[in-house]
Structures are given as structure tokens and as C-alpha cells.
Amino acid sequence: xxxRHHLDEATVVxxxxxxxxxxxxxxxxxxxxxxxxxxAVLASAERVGGALLGQQKPRPVDVDRERRLRDxxxxxxxxTPARGGFVRDAPDLPADPDGLPKPLHAYFGRSWRxxxxxxxxxxxxxxxxxxxxxxxxxxxxxxxxxGMPVHGHGSTELTHILRGAYEDELGHFSAGDVADLxxxxxxxxxxxxxxxCICVAALDAPLRFPGWFARAVQPLVGL
Amino acid sequence: MSEDARYWSWQMTAVARTGDREGFLRIYxxxxxxxxxxxxxxxxxxxxxxxxxxxxxxxxWQNAAGFDAARGSVSTWLFRIARNLHIxxxxxxxxxxxxxxxxxxxxxxxxxxxxxxxxxxxxxxRIESLPAVQGRLIRMSYFExxxxxxxxxxxxxxxxxxxxxxxxxxxxxxxRMQDSV
Numbered sequence: 001x002x003x004r005h006h007l008d009e010a011t012v013v014x015x016x017x018x019x020x021x022x023x024x025x026x027x028x029x030x031x032x033x034x035x036x037x038x039x040a041v042l043a044s045a046e047r048v049g050g051a052l053l054g055q056q057k058p059r060p061v062d063v064d065r066e067r068r069l070r071d072x073x074x075x076x077x078x079x080t081p082a083r084g085g086f087v088r089d090a091p092d093l094p095a096d097p098d099g100l101p102k103p104l105h106a107y108f109g110r111s112w113r114x115x116x117x118x119x120x121x122x123x124x125x126x127x128x129x130x131x132x133x134x135x136x137x138x139x140x141x142x143x144x145x146x147g148m149p150v151h152g153h154g155s156t157e158l159t160h161i162l163r164g165a166y167e168d169e170l171g172h173f174s175a176g177d178v179a180d181l182x183x184x185x186x187x188x189x190x191x192x193x194x195x196x197c198i199c200v201a202a203l204d205a206p207l208r209f210p211g212w213f214a215r216a217v218q219p220l221v222g223l
Numbered sequence: 224m225s226e227d228a229r230y231w232s233w234q235m236t237a238v239a240r241t242g243d244r245e246g247f248l249r250i251y252x253x254x255x256x257x258x259x260x261x262x263x264x265x266x267x268x269x270x271x272x273x274x275x276x277x278x279x280x281x282x283x284w285q286n287a288a289g290f291d292a293a294r295g296s297v298s299t300w301l302f303r304i305a306r307n308l309h310i311x312x313x314x315x316x317x318x319x320x321x322x323x324x325x326x327x328x329x330x331x332x333x334x335x336x337x338x339x340x341x342x343x344x345x346x347x348x349r350i351e352s353l354p355a356v357q358g359r360l361i362r363m364s365y366f367e368x369x370x371x372x373x374x375x376x377x378x379x380x381x382x383x384x385x386x387x388x389x390x391x392x393x394x395x396x397x398x399r400m401q402d403s404v
Contacts (some may be wrong), residue, residue, distance in 0.1 A: 009397075010371065010389040013361075015322070018265075018310045019370045022319040029320055043295075043327055044397050049306070050299025051346035052365050054228070058256035066256075073251055073277055077244055077284055106318035131316055155372065155382065183382055204372070 003035045005177035009045075011158070012038060016045035023129070023137040023202040027158045029103035030200060031178040038178075101162070104200060107137055117141060123191075124148075136203040142166070144197075147190035155205040157181045164197035166190060232292040239290040247287070250297060251280050257298075258305050264366040265309050275308045286325065294326040309368070349396055357392035360385065 007015075007028060014020045015028045032038050098111050107129035108115065117125035123143030128136070139162075142148070147166075158180055165174035168187040173179055181187070191197040231250060238247045255276050262272035282304050283297075290300070303324040311321060350361060363369045363377075371389070375382045 008386065008390065009393050010386040013364055013389055013393050014370060016306075017364045017368050018306045019364060019368045019373075021370075022314060022316070025322070026320050029322060039327070041397075045393065046303055047295070047299050047346065048350070048361070048393070048396055049302040049365055050296055051350065052362075053254075053257055053261055053302045053305070054296075054298040055347045055350075056257040056260045058260050061256060069255070069273060069277065070248065070251065073255075073280060074244070074248060076277065076281055077247065080281060080285060103320035106316060106320060133315065133319075182386060 003031070003037070003176040003178065005171070005173055005179060006035065007031060007038050007041070007158075007178055008180040008182075009041060011180050012041045013045050013048075016042055016049055021135040021202070021204065022133050023107075023135040024156070024158050024204065026103040026107065026137065027160050027178070027200055027202045030101040030162075031160045031176075033101060033103070034176055035178075107132070108139060115139065122146065123196075137200070138203075139198065139200050141196050141198045142189075142191045144191050144193050144195060147188055151188070152183075152186040155183050155203075157185075157201060157203050159199050159201040162198045162200060164195050165192040166197045166199075167192055228296050228298070231297045235287070235290050235297045236292055238287050242287070247284055250283075254298065254301055255280060258301055261302075261305060261366070262309060265368050267309065267312070271312070275305065275312065279304045279308055282324075289326065291326060300324075300326055306368075346396070353392050353395065357388055357395070360389050361392050361396075364389065 011020070011024075011028065015025060015032075020028060032042060098113055100108055100110055100112060100115075108127060115127060117127060120126050123146030125141040127139040129138070140148075144164075158178065160178045161173050161175050163175050165172060166189040167173070168189040170179065170185070170187060172192070173189075174192075189197075231253070234246050234250055237243055238250070258276045258279055259272045262275050263269065267275060279301060283301065290297075303322075307321050307324045311317075350358065353361065360374060363374050369377070371382055371385045374380070375385045378385070380388075
């Protein structure tokens with residue numbers, strides 16, 4: 001799976017600095033896990049962080065305090081043997097076919113099969129994460145040929161496609177792609193033929209539906 | 224800076240190979256005050272910044288054997304660790320996903336061994352040479368961990384403008400990183 005739609009560089013910088021909300025970060029991390037291109041951008045963004053860290057100019061210090069901290073550090077080093085090798089998780093195990101991406105576990109559990117979808121309308125199902133920091137995080141499953149009504153965004157919508165594909169004014173988005181949409185975008189995603197499109201989306205403001213019908217259903221959908 | 228980064232990479236490599244405690248403490252002496260200052264900039268009170276800094280160096284020590292100079296500099300690794308400690312500290316739910324902080328598995332980045340070379344040309348100076356607004360946005364992002372929206376509110380700029388300035392600043396730094404390899 002080689003993604004063709006990537007994170008905005010400005011979003012990657014925010015991820016690298018720790019400024020994304022946990023929900024936005026979870027969607028970004030889901031994409032980063034399988035996107036070599038965006039991981040390379042992230043590595044650059046973290047290098048900038050490293051350079052800035054090295055550039056910090058500490059003020060002249062309280063010598064006694066520094067000495068005490070250093071002694072405490074040395075003691076902890078003696079008490080803590082360095083590990084012989086580097087432990088990396090997930091060595092060469094094949095991926096669990098029922099496993100949701102790790103960054104989403106805290107919100108939706110670990111298993112695809114255990115997901116409890118909620119019917120929202122013909123061909124549209126949703127699960128909304130309960131415990132969030134304030135942003136909205138949803139899983140959406142939209143049947144083939146079905147779509148969301150035309151909508152704009154109060155601010156930012158970050159959507160990663162987990163399965164299936166959809167089309168909108170911006171192009172064709174399939175599994176592995178991410179749509180990093182700012183406040184200026186209005187679109188009407190429609191699922192491509194074949195199977196349902198399942199995606200995870202983080203929103204930092206309510207969606208705006210311009211039509212009267214869509215506005216009428218908005219409170220029901222809860223977005 | 225270039226010589227500096229090279230030196231610390233060498234020192235950390237020596238620690239990785241031999242578990243040299245004195246060498247590690249030299250790294251600590253140089254970087255600990257910088258990590259503390261970074262954490263204070265993110266809003267940690269003095270005592271918390273001290274505690275998290277000690278924790279950061281303990282993690283660096285425990286994982287030292289995995290250090291590979293070709294995969295990244297000491298300061299970048301410390302940045303990742305300190306950032307994660309900070310995020311972990313301020314968030315409500317412990318299960319929320321935390322980004323990886325080991326050195327990257329692959330030698331990622333544009334070009335080959337991007338980091339060691341990029342470090343040799345002074346990335347710091349290149350940040351300095353950014354246009355004033357772009358430099359300010361980069362600093363607000365990294366040193367204060369401000370979101371695009373927070374920056375927009377604080378500077379009275381449209382959100383889209385903040386994003387495009389940041390994108391431009393970052394691409395400028397990145398393209399020069401590529402030039403340097």
C-alpha cells in the first residue's frame with residue numbers, strides 16, 4: 001500500500017512538536033505507520049527540533065544545584081544498568097488481520113470485529129470515541145455509492161482511509177491515504193464502487209453543512 | 224555547531240559500545256541544561272523540568288546501546304524523548320497513543336544519511352536565516368508547542384496563513400538539508 005495523499009507538512013511539524021490534539025495525533029500516527037514519505041518528513045521535522053534543542057542557551061547556573069542534580073544522575077546510572085540490546089516492538093510477527101491500528105486502540109479497542117457500529121442513515125454507520133481531549137474522533141463506514149452531504153469545516157479535518165476508497169472534488173482517496181483539510185475546503189465525499197469505505201477522522205470543530213436538508217440532519221448525526 | 228554535533232555523536236557512539244559512564248555524564252553536562260530550558264519553555268515549572276530531564280537522560284542511558292550516528296544525532300533523540308515526557312505529563316488519559324521515541328528504524332529523511340550530513344551544515348544557522356515571521360512561527364511551534372490555531376489567535380493571523388508560512392519555512396529548511404547532502 002503506497003499512499004498518494006499525504007499529511008500537510010505544517011501538520012507534520014505540529015505532530016513533531018507535540019502540538020496536535022491526541023485525536024489529531026492518533027489519526028496522523030495511523031497514517032505515519034504505513035507511509036514512508038510522511039515518516040521521512042517527520043524525521044526532518046524532528047531534526048529541526050534537535051537542532052533547536054542544541055541551540056538553547058542556558059543561563060549561568062546555580063553551581064550547587066547543578067552539582068546535586070549531576071550526583072543524583074550518576075547514582076541513578078549506577079542503579080540502572082544500560083540494556084544490552086535495543087528493544088523494538090513488533091519484531092517480525094505478521095500483522096493481526098483483526099487488529100485495528102495501534103494509535104486507535106485507546107479510542108476504539110483493538111479489534112475490527114468487536115466494533116459496535118451505529119446506524120446513522122442509509123449506508124452510513126459511525127462510532128464516536130467517548131473519551132477525548134475535546135476534539136471529535138470518529139470511525140465512519142460508508143457503503144458503496146453512498147456519500148456524506150456536502151460539508152465544510154469549521155477548522156481542521158484529518159481523515160485517514162483504513163479500508164475501501166472514496167472520491168471527492170480533491171481526487172481519489174484509497175486505503176492508506178490521508179486527507180488533511182483546512183477551513184477553506186468544502187467537499188462531498190462519495191464511496192467508490194466495490195466495498196464500503198472505512199475511515200477515521202479527527203475534527204477540531206463541527207462540520208458545516210450548507211444545505212437546508214443537511215443542516216436538518218446535522219443535529220441527528222451529532223457532528 | 225557542526226563540529227559540536229560530530230563530537231557528541233562520537234561520544235554517544237563510545238557510550239553505546241562500552242557503556243562508559245563518564246562519557247555519558249559529559250553528554251549530560253552539555254545537554255541537561257538545554258533539555259531543562261526546553262521543558263520550561265513548554266510550561267513545566269522548574270522542579271518538573273528538572274525531574275523530567277533526569278528521566279530523559281535515564282531513558283537515553285538505558286537505550287544507549289541502540290544509538291546509531293547514521294540514524295540521527297544525540298540532540299534529535301533527546302528532543303523526541305523530552306517531547307514525549309512532556310506530552311505524557313500533561314495529558315489526561317494514559318492510554319492515548321504516544322509517538323515512537325527510539326531512533327528511526329530506517330535511515331529516513333531525504334537523501335542518504337541525511338542527519339549526520341545535515342547536522343554538519345549548520346541547521347541552527349539556517350533557522351536563524353529564515354524570514355522573521357517564519358522563524359517566529361517555527362519557534363512558537365517548537366519551543367511553546369503551540370497549535371496552528373493558537374498561533375493564529377495569538378498573532379491575529381488567519382489559520383490558513385499560519386499553515387502556509389509554517390509549510391514554507393519547513394520546506395525551506397528541508398530543501399537546504401537536501402542541498403547539503
